[in-house]
Amino acid sequence: LSFPSLARGTAKSPVTNIMFLKTHKTASSTVFNVLLRFAEKHNLSVALPEGEHFHLGYPWLFLARYVEGSEQQRRFNIMCNHLRFNPPEVQKVMPEDTFYFSILRNPVFQLESSFIYYKSYVPAFQAARNLSAFLASPWTYYNRSASLNNAYARNNMWFDFGFDNNAWPEDGYVRARIAAVERHFQLVLIAEYFDESMVLLSHVLHWTLDDVAYFKLNSRSQSSVTSLTPQDQERAKRWCALDWHLYQYFNRTFWARIHTELGPRRLRNQVALLQERRHQLTDLCVQDGAPKKQSQIKDLQLKPYQSGEADILGYNLRLGLDNATLQLCQRMVMPELQY
Incomplete structure (x- = not known):
């Protein structure tokens, strides 16, 4: 390609055994793409869902048998x-x-995204006219025993970590569960600071910045994003109190980690390098330099899955790319189901 590769920040060999808990509506599809590209580049094995499934048993608690090839006792x-x-x-x-x-996201906006994306799928969302109506009286719509699919409607990130999303947010309980997350996870990223998250991830994994260069995937057009009133935001925090505690705690630890691992100046420099690389890759790969609505995407292989009332954006690639560049660009914009 026409630009030099960004060097690894350390001489240590890159970490290659990685488990990413892919939370919902948290920019996790973009992280997923980064990981699959890294796996392909380094010829690593990936624990894929068995059969025709897209998820590893979700929303049920994970079992090893949900992985293709797990019966051979193999590791990935x-x-x-x-x-x-x-x-x-x-x-x-x-x-x-x-x-x-x-990765975690502010639960107010995570819930807003879930509502739009899963509107027709989640029993608790189906009858609500909009998110504001749902938040004004959530118990009118939400039945904790109705379906596991209702997990998308309340404390969904807490649920993804394997916990009870209907538990009472009592201090001792919350602290114990957060401590459990800290025991199992070496790093929790924050979606609102995605570039900073990618820089920190590359640093901790001894990857290059090129390894974490990305295009935003599975994002919505602005027209399908609902702006919430301050009152609705407060209601969402109360309704998703467990997620709110989780997010606040790991937002603090994220910045503490940034401070100890990188420091402000190095962080700024690395973020600027990453953003510059994204601009270069956008110029190289993307037609018109911007994501498109699904109706404008010409290559069926690059059309993202559409869900609910969300208008999920995708990309058209520039014409006339040489083979190596085309492969790189295709992988960077490939929606996760196709990947």
Whole structure:
């Protein structure tokens, strides 16, 4: 390609055994793409769902048998499909030295995204006119015993970590569960600071910045994003109190980790380099330099899955790319189901 590769920040060899807990509506599809590209580049094995499934048993608690090839007692390098975390079962298919990480998003906006994306799928969302109506009286719509699919409607990130999303947010309980997350996960990223998250991830995994260069995937057009009133935001925090505690705690630890690992100046420099690389790759790969609505995407292989009332954006690639560049660009914009 026409630009030099960004060097690894350390001489240490890159971490290659990685479990990413792919939470929902948290920019996790973009992380998923980064991980699959890394796996392909380094010829690593990936724990894929068995059969025709897209998820590793979600929303049920993960079992090792949900992985293709698990019956041969084999271990995998990378695990990054949606699953509900269940450590003993994950450990059956991942090596002992696996690096565990995840990503969280402000639960107010995570819930807004879930509502739009899963509107027709989640029983609790179906009858609500909009998210504001749902938040004004959530128990009118939400029945905790109705279906596991209702997990998308309340404390969904807490649920993804394997916990009870209907538990009372009592201090001792919350602290104990957060401590459990800290025991199992070496790093929790924050979606609102995605570039900073990618820089920190590359640093901790001894990867290059090129390894974490990305295009935003599975994002919505602005027209399908609902802006919430301050009152609705407060209601969402109360309704998803467990997620709110989780997010606040790991937002603090994220910045503490940034401070100790990188420091502000190095962080700024690395983020600037990553953003510059994204601009270069956008110029290289993307037609018109911007994501498109699904109706405008010409290559069926690059059309993202559409869900609910969300208008999921994708990319058209520039014409006339040479083979090597085309392969790179295709992988960077490939929606996760196709990948």
